[in-house]
Amino acid sequence: MDRLQTMIDLSIIALSESISKPGNYALILEDVVGKRRIPLIIGTSEAQAIAVAMEKMQPLRPFTHDLFYQTLKQTGIIMKEAVITRVQDEIFYAHIVLLTPVGATLVMDARPSDAIALAVRFDCPLRATLDVVETSGYFIDDKVRDKKGSYAEYTMAELEELLARIIKKEDYESAARVRDAIDKRKG
Structure with missing residues (x-):
């Protein structure tokens, strides 16, 4: 087949x-x-x-x-x-x-x-x-972590780029987690 x-x-x-x-x-x-x-x-x-x-x-x-x-x-x-x-x-x-x-x-x-x-x-x-x-199709974890182990391994620019890609895929649950990581880093 x-x-x-x-x-x-x-x-x-x-x-x-x-x-x-x-x-x-x-x-x-x-x-x-x-x-x-x-x-x-x-x-x-x-x-x-x-x-x-x-x-x-x-x-x-x-x-x-x-x-x-x-x-x-x-x-x-x-x-x-x-x-x-x-x-x-x-x-x-x-x-x-x-x-x-x-x-x-x-x-x-x-x-x-x-x-x-x-x-x-x-x-x-x-x-x-x-x-x-x-x-x-995409795996939610692959898009969220994008080959890196945690958000701490990302630069701020990489986090923002990742957020934009996830929003484009309309995966809002993952986008919220990345946004929270960005806010935490800024705060």
Whole structure:
């Protein structure tokens, strides 16, 4: 099996407003085994669609993802999985895998945010290719400590550069720890 066929299971670990891209949201996915994190920037409506489904809320009127979900279910089609297939020029690509009542498999291109919104509704696996995870994923400890043992080993300039890189990746928990180290050093 090659890199494009090896699938890595993912889970959603965070959904919050994006600091680096105001008006958008940061969706943080995590490799369930290797614990690498993959940040995606998504639009407001997609973030709302994912959040509503995750919280099992029932809107007064169905959102587009709810309508598509209901249409598929009423025709006997189920969603087998959502797969983030590749990343190119910082743009992620995905597809959804559907199973028809007669056992046929349908594969359809989708934006990752739409695929994830549907996967949450169908309660089906969310996956990425090994190549996507290795290209876009990062280990939280690697980004925080960046090959050094502790913050004391960093110069102030290195700490500030590290903070900027972590914020760009939208890893706010790690950013808070680095910011605290900077404040402690200044104080």
